[in-house]
Amino acid sequence: MWRIAAPMILSNISVPLLGMVDTGVVGHLESPVYLGAVAIGGMIFTFLYIGMNFLRMGTTGIAAQCYGAADYDGLRVALGQALVVAMFIALAILVLQVPLARIGLDLLGGEADVREHAATYVAIRVWSAPGTLANYALIGWFLGLQNARLPLAIFLTINITNIVLDLVFVLVLGMHVDGVALASVIAEYAGLAVGVSFAVRMLRRHEGHWPLARLTRFSAYRAFFSVNSNLFVRTMALMFAFAFVTAQGARLGPVILAANAVLMNFQNLTSLGLDGFAHAAEAMVGKAVGAKDKAELSATVRLTLRWSLIFAAGYTLVYLGAGVSIIHLLTDLPDVRATATAYLPWLIAAPLISAWCFLYDGVYVGMTMARQMRNIMLFSTFVVFVPTWFLSQPLGNHGLWLALMLFFASRGIGMHLGYRKAMRSGPGPQVTHHA
Secondary structure (H helix, E strand, O other): OHHHHHHHHHHHHHHHHHHHHHHHHHHOOOOHHHHHHHHHHHHHHHHHHHOOOHHHHHHHHHHHHHHHOOOHHHHHHHHHHHHHHHHHHHHHHHHOHHHHHHHHHHHHOOOHHHHHHHHHHHHHHHHHHHHHHHHHHHHHHHHHOOOOHHHHHHHHHHHHHHHHHHHHHHHHOOOOHHHHHHHHHHHHHHHHHHHHHHHHHHHHHOOOOOOOHHHHOHHHHHHHHHHHHHHHHHHHHHHHHHHHHHHHHHHOOHHHHHHHHHHHHHHHHHHHHHHHHHHHHHHHHHHHHHOOOHHHHHHHHHHHHHHHHHHHHHHHHHHHHHHHHHHHHHOOOHHHHHHHHHHHHHHHHHHHHHHHHHHHHHHHHHOOOHHHHHHHHHHHHHHHHHHHHHHOHHHOHHHHHHHHHHHHHHHHHHHHHHHHHHHHHOOOOOOOOOO
């Protein structure tokens, strides 16, 4: 478990570090316009690529089941289909880049000069799409093979290359947002080169054949789309919930909006650690399902859940003892500090409430229970989260945080019950051999 969880935790930590460097580099230019442009342009790609994360999640579950079943032809199909779909999506993004950029900039707003530089950023960074989406597929496939060191190598290659090129292009060559965007493009393809070289090595280690008919026939993708279409809907519902929190916070005033933004850093920090155990669950559960080993499956869930709860309790203790100090590090505005401190108890409780749904996300991916995952997410979003917010509006921002905590709790309870039901009927559905 730790061979998978620890590298993925390190990988997760490296991502916000890159964002800090991007911010620091353009934040020292002569105008704040550049900082705003990179923030807006980066947000467009964040939303776009979060929606494509099913390429990573779905590939992990399918590849892990093939690995557990020693189906090395299936491993090749899992990788090949993920890469083919990634390239088709990337091609669509490139073809539709102009209307996508216009819609994104219209939604996010900004003054004319900020929009102009943001458009430049988007026009350059969009060419990273094939590399980014191919990396999603490769990272998911490596995790399915129980190997998290290779995804860590890809993440580090991308982030280190990006940081170095940021400094060279902007501080040495005098470029602006175009330099930051170009650094991101080159970094993604550097990561892809590393990923492909590792994939070739792994395929040699697991001898098999490439069933080309399962890569070129549309009907052969039925299992792939069965899993990933549900994961896509699930991710969209999750994005809606967090966007709803931001939108409703904005309606409560600029101080509440800023305080909630500060507090969301606590939730993001929690997910950096707990997602590592979810990734471990994806790989180990998928392998157990592929091997039809119900005892190993049950033991894996107990082990990863136990460590998730231990880490969640650690986060709660840290936030209890140092939460106010963390808020003061994140902002020096007195009103925002006072407001964030008033709502801090919700974030102190959040790790122990959300740990369950984070971990079961990984379990369900490994069991390829994507349809059930989708249904629980939709129920938690539109039957629990949204109605709770409307009923608790007299509580103001406390009502918003209450709705979010019940959203986490509903997902965790629903997925726990769904897992128990699946275990009573068998070790979990397999989709990998249906294609």
